[in-house]
Amino acid sequence: MTGRAKQLVAGEAALWARSVEHPFVMATAENTLPEGAFHRWLLADHRFVVEFRRFLAGLITLAPDEPARDVLAGGLTALTPELALFRTQLADRGLSPEGYEPDPACLAYTSFLLASLYNGYDVALAVLYGVEKAYLDAWTAVRERAVVANSPYRSFIDNWSAPVFASYVDELGELLGTGAPSPAQQRAFGEVVRFELLFWDSVHAASAGPLSPRKWTT
Ligand code: MP5
Numbered sequence: 001m002t003g004r005a006k007q008l009v010a011g012e013a014a015l016w017a018r019s020v021e022h023p024f025v026m027a028t029a030e031n032t033l034p035e036g037a038f039h040r041w042l043l044a045d046h047r048f049v050v051e052f053r054r055f056l057a058g059l060i061t062l063a064p065d066e067p068a069r070d071v072l073a074g075g076l077t078a079l080t081p082e083l084a085l086f087r088t089q090l091a092d093r094g095l096s097p098e099g100y101e102p103d104p105a106c107l108a109y110t111s112f113l114l115a116s117l118y119n120g121y122d123v124a125l126a127v128l129y130g131v132e133k134a135y136l137d138a139w140t141a142v143r144e145r146a147v148v149a150n151s152p153y154r155s156f157i158d159n160w161s162a163p164v165f166a167s168y169v170d171e172l173g174e175l176l177g178t179g180a181p182s183p184a185q186q187r188a189f190g191e192v193v194r195f196e197l198l199f200w201d202s203v204h205a206a207s208a209g210p211l212s213p214r215k216w217t218t
Helices: 003-010 013-020 023-030 035-062 066-092 104-119 121-145 154-161 163-176 183-204
Strands: none
Touching: 003 013, 003 121, 003 163, 003 183, 013 121, 013 183, 023 035, 023 121, 023 183, 035 066, 035 104, 035 121, 035 183, 066 121, 066 154, 066 163, 104 121, 104 183, 121 154, 121 163, 121 183, 154 163
């Protein structure tokens, strides 16, 4: 982690630890996650990544130079196989993203991502870094604590704890540069951490709603 990236995480150390060690993350490692929670996560995170790709495409248009666009475009390319993985895993479980209505936590998070583009490249880059670093740390924690070698979540663990993903997150950190983050960057980064927690809560909560989409009939 370079200077500014490190400071962003350090500025939210307590909430960061709560997100990385969220009960959903721990249950995934311990293989005790209820199936319903995993299904909620699959549907919600698929939707998250669909909207996240639009955010990342927007960020590329704001990037100031070619080296930055090279790094960001690499991240964009990786989302094609990632979305294919989600679709396969959803289909394997008989789940369909068609007609899926995201939980307000997912809607709020993805709306925040897209809105952050209006705050300019530096702030949106801090948001991107937070999103990717959060999943790198959480899924690395799952890998490190996994109690079974053949985890049913193996493909997702591999996706976000692989060295190639860690290098990408490092490159994003380098794009952030050195020196103290601006107050707007630190604030936006703090919002990412809060949204990560809210997102985990929403898919993990035993009280979360049913999987079937609500029907709005007139
Ligand atoms: C990521 C994600 C990582 N898929 N979902 C949440 C809630 N936070 C972060 O983003 P990506 O694009 O899958 O690497």
